[in-house]
Amino acid sequence: MNRIQSGDLNNIREKRVHEIKKFKAALMVCAGTGCVSAGSFKLKDLLEKELKERNLDNEYMVVPTGCNGFCAQGPIMVIQPDGIFYQKVKPEDIPEIINKLIEGKYVDKLLYKDIETGNYIPKMENIKFFGKQQLIALRNKGIINPENIEDAIARGAYNSLAKALEMNQQDIIDEVKRSGIRGRGGGGFPTGVKWEIAFKTSQEKDVIPYIICNADEGDPGAFMDRSIVEADPHTVIEGMLIGAKAIGASEGFVYIRKEYPLALERLEIAISQAEEMGLLGKNILGSDFDFDIKTHRGAGAFVCGEETALISSIQGKAGEPRQKPPVPAISGLRGKPTIINNVETWANIPVILDKGAGWFADIGSGDVSDSPWNGSSGTKVFSLVGNIEHTGLVEIPMGITLHEIIYDIGGGIPNGRKFKAVQTGGPSGGCLPASHLDLSVDFDSLTKAGSMMGSGGMIVMDDKTCMVDVAKYFISFLKDESCGKCTPCREGLIALYQILDRITKGEGKNGDIELMEEISQTMSLASLCALGQTAANPVLSTIKYFRDEYEAHIKDKKCPAGVCKELISYSVNDNCTGCTICSKKCPVNAISGKVKEKHIIDPELCIKCNVCYEVCKFDAIEVR
Amino acid sequence: MEKVNQIIQKWNTDPDFVIEMMQDIQDEFRCIPREALEEVTLKTKVPLARLYHIVTFYKSFSLTPRGKYEIQVCIGTACHVKGAPLILDSFTRELAIQIGETTSDGLFSLEGVRCLGCCSLAPVITIGDNLYGDVKVADVPKLLAKYKEGNNE
Numbered sequence A: 001m002n003r004i005q006s007g008d009l010n011n012i013r014e015k016r017v018h019e020i021k022k023f024k025a026a027l028m029v030c031a032g033t034g035c036v037s038a039g040s041f042k043l044k045d046l047l048e049k050e051l052k053e054r055n056l057d058n059e060y061m062v063v064p065t066g067c068n069g070f071c072a073q074g075p076i077m078v079i080q081p082d083g084i085f086y087q088k089v090k091p092e093d094i095p096e097i098i099n100k101l102i103e104g105k106y107v108d109k110l111l112y113k114d115i116e117t118g119n120y121i122p123k124m125e126n127i128k129f130f131g132k133q134q135l136i137a138l139r140n141k142g143i144i145n146p147e148n149i150e151d152a153i154a155r156g157a158y159n160s161l162a163k164a165l166e167m168n169q170q171d172i173i174d175e176v177k178r179s180g181i182r183g184r185g186g187g188g189f190p191t192g193v194k195w196e197i198a199f200k201t202s203q204e205k206d207v208i209p210y211i212i213c214n215a216d217e218g219d220p221g222a223f224m225d226r227s228i229v230e231a232d233p234h235t236v237i238e239g240m241l242i243g244a245k246a247i248g249a250s251e252g253f254v255y256i257r258k259e260y261p262l263a264l265e266r267l268e269i270a271i272s273q274a275e276e277m278g279l280l281g282k283n284i285l286g287s288d289f290d291f292d293i294k295t296h297r298g299a300g301a302f303v304c305g306e307e308t309a310l311i312s313s314i315q316g317k318a319g320e321p322r323q324k325p326p327v328p329a330i331s332g333l334r335g336k337p338t339i340i341n342n343v344e345t346w347a348n349i350p351v352i353l354d355k356g357a358g359w360f361a362d363i364g365s366g367d368v369s370d371s372p373w374n375g376s377s378g379t380k381v382f383s384l385v386g387n388i389e390h391t392g393l394v395e396i397p398m399g400i401t402l403h404e405i406i407y408d409i410g411g412g413i414p415n416g417r418k419f420k421a422v423q424t425g426g427p428s429g430g431c432l433p434a435s436h437l438d439l440s441v442d443f444d445s446l447t448k449a450g451s452m453m454g455s456g457g458m459i460v461m462d463d464k465t466c467m468v469d470v471a472k473y474f475i476s477f478l479k480d481e482s483c484g485k486c487t488p489c490r491e492g493l494i495a496l497y498q499i500l501d502r503i504t505k506g507e508g509k510n511g512d513i514e515l516m517e518e519i520s521q522t523m524s525l526a527s528l529c530a531l532g533q534t535a536a537n538p539v540l541s542t543i544k545y546f547r548d549e550y551e552a553h554i555k556d557k558k559c560p561a562g563v564c565k566e567l568i569s570y571s572v573n574d575n576c577t578g579c580t581i582c583s584k585k586c587p588v589n590a591i592s593g594k595v596k597e598k599h600i601i602d603p604e605l606c607i608k609c610n611v612c613y614e615v616c617k618f619d620a621i622e623v624r
Numbered sequence B: 001m002e003k004v005n006q007i008i009q010k011w012n013t014d015p016d017f018v019i020e021m022m023q024d025i026q027d028e029f030r031c032i033p034r035e036a037l038e039e040v041t042l043k044t045k046v047p048l049a050r051l052y053h054i055v056t057f058y059k060s061f062s063l064t065p066r067g068k069y070e071i072q073v074c075i076g077t078a079c080h081v082k083g084a085p086l087i088l089d090s091f092t093r094e095l096a097i098q099i100g101e102t103t104s105d106g107l108f109s110l111e112g113v114r115c116l117g118c119c120s121l122a123p124v125i126t127i128g129d130n131l132y133g134d135v136k137v138a139d140v141p142k143l144l145a146k147y148k149e150g151n152n153e
């Protein structure tokens, strides 16, 4: 491939668009991690084979794409240009899919079925889950082959880079500032302001700054960044290039979790294709601007997502945070000014340059025309997971309510259960109860309610979730992940864990709640980095909104949700038909009973493994 | 040792990339052998004490060999809410090992990971390179049996 100039982008786009137009339709097979685990690679190969055998491979093309954000129903296949959406596609469905396609019809059994009406909905855009979204960061998901740079260019990739190369540095920074965009990685710091600090500092000190993309995505229960990198790696590269041009950097790094091998592979392919085309390396698009990107794999430490720890890890050291200030924008990698932004932040940058700061600022909530701090502009990607009908990735304009996300897009709580809480903000976020469902989803409203925007994990919990157990879960997570450098964080988490552990075992005492509140306060005041400073949020928010549940554990020695092992027992109710499946599956033979007669569980033997509950088809197992 | 040297060369003996080198070493040997660390020190001039600090700091590394099949049970939030603790319990019960341990036949080792990024499929586990979603307690014995028979497709 030849190194290209700015003017060539248009030719490549037109050529590719023309090539695609020659086909009657494109069968887009989702090849994100979720669908791959459900067999989508095999599906793609078989599709190609079938089309070839039937001499149809000149009429229909098969395109592997990134995650469509609907992974629970994988493998997903979308037929373009009509946007026909198939789910749970199996190899044996292939001949029929092709037959119907030729006839201009659909395979009904593979279509999405509306949960309210029971009607089949053929087109993706008419499915509520997708229809209500507004795609900026995810604009290319499911539409391009992430391993083909020409597909990305056909969708406009690198146009904004070409634009940036013609702009003066301060003008790029001003554009980003005026868009009001705030960091998508958790902190919500205005991106343009960060860039300006790095730009000014490197000019004053006459040094070359660095660019980093944070793809560590440590927030458990979140996979926005994974999906963006898997579906559209070029938007991240382009964002970084624009940032580099703006502040005058010539080297950039992507720090990516090793748990994301597919994302890393796609990113590396994208980097090398961009290098070959002269979109990375020396004299980019024929200009005098040089920029290189290297990747680093994280080695499994949550705290490495914190920017100063990440920088230390990139330099081949243990990822321990350091005191701030100075912020990395002033002194970061190798002591040089460094801008570090989250994957999703980078993915938004090309669109801001393309459509203009004003366009972006108009999306979202608040008025950011004077200062980015006055609102939350743009969209945010959330990973909507847990006890919800439609789990998946959603990109929504900031400012819509939790209720809209959970019910209108997510389809509510499945299995006839009740909504109990929604957790946002990652391990140091908070749990919000039903009374807060009308809350607007933006940086400031969530913080005010005792949670956080965080990076976009949104875990929905039904009434079978124990909030004390959830608090214990987060504290245990953070206790393991605290780097241990400072005492309040290290010791505070151990102390909180011990108290919560006692409470969940029925050994809670009066005064435990107050003691936890006191420890939390010390931690938030005296810890070095944000991990310790915010670590108590899950405890404080659950105490605030679910105090009665704590009291039930402490005073009545009961776990109302039926989760805490020491406080519950399993029994069989009158629904039992004597089908004997539970007694066969019980690993410790604690269940006895004759065929067609009600069974009983021996509480002495029961290890509360939950197998009986899982396998019973008659709702006959009670957990209390 | 030749393998170790190849790995060090792959990263241009660059001290900034010692963590990458050690990840490759871990993948190759299923642990970080002391001799490998000494070789890395020799070539990159990064002090041995710092390498040990790294090995103990990051969860990816282990000083004792991990099993032929590494089992990772996701204990991220989405999986927790969907019953991951029960899945983890059933692995520790079936394999009679705790998190961080390897079975005596060297076949399986067990780890808890903080999120595999497939939260829609919760609860999620991986065995070797294969990912399984929507896992039930009742599936665990079947899955293990499959791998014991050497049939890991």
Ligand SMILES: Cc1cc2nc3c(=O)[nH]c(=O)nc-3n(C[C@H](O)[C@H](O)[C@H](O)COP(=O)(O)O)c2cc1C
Pocket: A182, A183, A184, A185, A186, A187, A188, A189, A191, A214, A215, A216, A217, A218, A219, A302, A303, A304, A305, A306, A307, A308, A340, A341, A342, A343, A345, A346, A455, A529, A530, A531
């Ligand atoms: C304990 C801890 C973990 C973090 N993990 C991540 C992460 O996984 N991904 C991320 O983008 N930011 C993470 N952050 C935030 C980063 O420190 C940093 O603010 C962010 O990458 C800046 O990018 P942004 O302004 O684009 O959000 C974490 C912060 C803390 C304190």
Ligand code: SF4
Pocket: A303, A320, A321, A481, A482, A483, A484, A485, A486, A487, A489, A490, A527, A528, A529, A530, A531, A532, A533
């Ligand atoms: S607050 Fe916790 S994680 Fe952060 S530096 Fe201190 S000990 Fe480490």
Ligand code: FES
Pocket: A030, A031, A032, A033, A034, A035, A036, A066, A067, A068, A069, A070, A071, A072, A074, A075, A076
């Ligand atoms: S991986 Fe296919 S929809 Fe997410």
Ligand code: FES
Pocket: A220, A221, A222, B074, B075, B076, B077, B078, B079, B080, B114, B115, B116, B117, B118, B119, B120, B122, B123, B124
């Ligand atoms: S929480 Fe288990 S895969 Fe994300």
